Amino acid sequence: MGQPDRVHESFLQLQDSLSQEIREREGREFLIEDRWDRPAGGGGISRAVEDGKLLEKGGVNYSRVSGQALPAPATARRPHFAGRPFEAMGVSVVLHPRNPYAPTAHLNVRAFFVLPAETGQETEWWFGGGFDLTPCYGFDEDAVEWHRSARDICEAAKPGLYRRFKRECDHYFHLPHRGECRGIGGIFFDDFAELDFDSTLAFVLDVGNGFRDLFFRILDRRAPTAFGERERDFQLLRRGRYVEFNLLYDRGTQFGLASGGRTESILMSLPGLARWSYNWHPEPGTPEEKLTSRYLRPRDWLAPGAPLETEDPPS
Numbered sequence: 173m174g175q176p177d178r179v180h181e182s183f184l185q186l187q188d189s190l191s192q193e194i195r196e197r198e199g200r201e202f203l204i205e206d207r208w209d210r211p212a213g214g215g216g217i218s219r220a221v222e223d224g225k226l227l228e229k230g231g232v233n234y235s236r237v238s239g240q241a242l243p244a245p246a247t248a249r250r251p252h253f254a255g256r257p258f259e260a261m262g263v264s265v266v267l268h269p270r271n272p273y274a275p276t277a278h279l280n281v282r283a284f285f286v287l288p289a290e291t292g293q294e295t296e297w298w299f300g301g302g303f304d305l306t307p308c309y310g311f312d313e314d315a316v317e318w319h320r321s322a323r324d325i326c327e328a329a330k331p332g333l334y335r336r337f338k339r340e341c342d343h344y345f346h347l348p349h350r351g352e353c354r355g356i357g358g359i360f361f362d363d364f365a366e367l368d369f370d371s372t373l374a375f376v377l378d379v380g381n382g383f384r385d386l387f388f389r390i391l392d393r394r395a396p397t398a399f400g401e402r403e404r405d406f407q408l409l410r411r412g413r414y415v416e417f418n419l420l421y422d423r424g425t426q427f428g429l430a431s432g433g434r435t436e437s438i439l440m441s442l443p444g445l446a447r448w449s450y451n452w453h454p455e456p457g458t459p460e461e462k463l464t465s466r467y468l469r470p471r472d473w474l475a476p477g478a479p480l481e482t483e484d485p486p487s
Contacts, residue, residue: 175285175295175297175369176236176261176283178373179261179373180236180261182377183234183263183283184234186377186380186384187217187219187232187233187234187263189381189384190265190380190384191203191219191232194219194230197224197225197226197227197388197391198224198225198227199224202222202223202224203219203232204219204221204222205218205219206220206436208434208437210434212237212239213238213239214235214236214237214259215235215237216233216234216235216236216434217234217235218231218233218434218436219231219232219233221267224270226270226391226395227268227269227270228268228269228445229268229443229444230268231264231437231440232263233263233264233265233440235260235261235433235434235437236259236260237260237261237433238257238258238259238260239257240257241256241257241258253286256286256287256293257286257287257288258284258286259285259287260283260284260285261283262280262281262282262283262301263279263280263281263282264279264280264282265277265278265279265280265383267387267391268411268444269394269395271395271396271397272309272403272404272406272407273308273394273395273397273403274395274397275305275306275307275308275355275390275394276355276411276443277303277305277383277387277390278441279301279303279379279387280300280301280303280424281376281377281379282300282301282424283298283299283373283376284298284300285297297365297369298364298365299364299365299372299373299376300361300364301360301379301380302337302340302341302358302359302360302361302379303358303359303379303387304341304356304357304358304359304360305318305357305358305387305390306354306355306356306410306414307355308403308406308407308410309403309406309459310356310463310466312473312478314390314393315467315471315478316473316474317389317390318356318386318390318473319338319356319357319473319474320473320474321382321385321386322337322338323474325359325375325378328378329371329374329375329378330367334359336361337359337360338357338358338359339470339481340359340360340361341358341359344360345360345417347413347417347420347421349416349420350413352413352469353468353469354417354468355468356467356468356471356473357470359379362423405447406460408446409447409448409452411443411445411446412447412448414442414443415442415443418442422441425438425439469481
């Protein structure tokens, strides 16, 4: 079995294990499966959840696509790969809970293979991915647990990875036009190939499985919390910020559309409902204001008192 096929089988298993967590909570009828083929090469399995008891909308997608020449976004930093055939595969997950006190969560793990175009060339590979958490109402307990798990996964693979990948996450999931992060962050990495192939694949699968265990534990903790119209309105406003990031800055969205990906699957990450209100600002001292002042700036959640990081994302 070649390297792409090994990743393919492992990612399908990850998709199944994530899907099973949803089925256990929502019932089989709420997880809709859609298998699709891509005319340009490859295909995937999209699993969508809508109007569930705990999850208002979400998706657990797997795709494996191929092409005869890398699209422009993939060669911007690697011009020497222009014209080479490729395979890309990944699992992408976004889950929007119904309860405003339960956070939206995102996971992506992906592998990229540049295949030989002529004799003497070798297959090149790298991985990317990560997970991040986007609460509407912040809880230090959740933030600490989230980052502690991220640290443990990263440090088991290679000491020093957590701080690097946390910083990348804080910088990447940042809305410069709003001057805030999308959420409390997590880890984010791209072009990762500094370990051997087996160790890198094992690390990426640990990221996926760690996300599964951690998110559903937090979801089960927060989903029973009572909420009213105020919290629901704020949730819809915060979802609007989520939409802004995904449509303006998300590299996966840009690559998927540029490479001829399936639009329905690519945009499955968007919430079913969102809203925008002109020049809205939270009242000082409210839980809504605390989200911006405490939870949407990079913090060292593993230090006592969770101080602000010394380096904010670029403006």
